[in-house]
Amino acid sequence: MTTGLTFNCRQEVAQPGDSGNGSFGKKKKIIFSTYGALIIALPVLSMFFLYLEHVTHITFLAHVAAIPLEIMFGAIIVERFLASREKKGRLHMLMHMKSYIFRSQMREVFINSFNALASPQIDIRKLATAELSELYKLREDLNELTYRSVDELEVVVLSYIDARSVFVTFMDWAMQHDFEVILEEVVFVLNFIQDVRMYKESYPDKLFVEYAMSTPQGCEKLRKVLTGAVSKFLDYAIELKTERPSIYDELISEYLIVSELKLPVDAFTDDTLPPGALVLT
Numbered sequence: 001m002t003t004g005l006t007f008n009c010r011q012e013v014a015q016p017g018d019s020g021n022g023s024f025g026k027k028k029k030i031i032f033s034t035y036g037a038l039i040i041a042l043p044v045l046s047m048f049f050l051y052l053e054h055v056t057h058i059t060f061l062a063h064v065a066a067i068p069l070e071i072m073f074g075a076i077i078v079e080r081f082l083a084s085r086e087k088k089g090r091l092h093m094l095m096h097m098k099s100y101i102f103r104s105q106m107r108e109v110f111i112n113s114f115n116a117l118a119s120p121q122i123d124i125r126k127l128a129t130a131e132l133s134e135l136y137k138l139r140e141d142l143n144e145l146t147y148r149s150v151d152e153l154e155v156v157v158l159s160y161i162d163a164r165s166v167f168v169t170f171m172d173w174a175m176q177h178d179f180e181v182i183l184e185e186v187v188f189v190l191n192f193i194q195d196v197r198m199y200k201e202s203y204p205d206k207l208f209v210e211y212a213m214s215t216p217q218g219c220e221k222l223r224k225v226l227t228g229a230v231s232k233f234l235d236y237a238i239e240l241k242t243e244r245p246s247i248y249d250e251l252i253s254e255y256l257i258v259s260e261l262k263l264p265v266d267a268f269t270d271d272t273l274p275p276g277a278l279v280l281t
Helices: 016-056 060-102 106-116 124-129 132-140 150-162 164-176 180-202 208-213 216-243 245-259
Strands: 117-119 145-147 278-280
Touching: 016 060, 060 106, 060 164, 060 216, 060 245, 106 117, 106 150, 106 216, 106 245, 124 245, 132 216, 145 150, 145 216, 150 164, 150 180, 150 208, 150 216, 164 180, 180 208, 180 216, 208 216, 216 245
Parallel strands: none
Antiparallel strands: 117 145, 145 278
């Protein structure tokens, strides 16, 4: 089972549950359309009452004309301002949560993955001195993930089991703060972890990676988890390097210390892939 396994990092294969994102997007469009209609309708309504007051000379209508404007400025614009401020607060909390995730047990997952990669070679030592432009280029060029062997890939997959508690914490946090997209991604990874646990409990002497590679659904789950993790690490690295370079330096320093203890003895230094290399695109 060490023959070519190729997935595109940028390709998302449609899954049965993907329709949920589409419906969520439609709901957002409906909300924004309703908001825009109210912004237009309320001033028009005020003008209509002012016109009636001008024609009928009923002073009371002038007071009525002010009501739609009060609704627009008080109930809509102020509400939007508060919602915007709340969104900034949620994004700020998300930054702290991501800091916890990338410096928790997930650190082992990322380091194991980087050490098992034959291509691209993501060297923590080079990340420590990388410029922002180099991080962007590394992220933009991320088309394929090539692992050296099934055994090394199995180590990466099994490390997710130890990180399960991190995903459970993140799932609870996403539910509390209404991050629907994040919640869907975390639940997907938790389902993957459960698949790995159940398989290893039933077949402790067999490789889960070989089992996953035997079916299209298993290959897709494997691709989505592995490529998603590497992509998100690079995205977070770019985010920190841009907004909080000092925290980026701390993060990479911690990874560097741990990764130096995990480097394989026969690390690859040439451009030739070993026979039977796994290519996860």
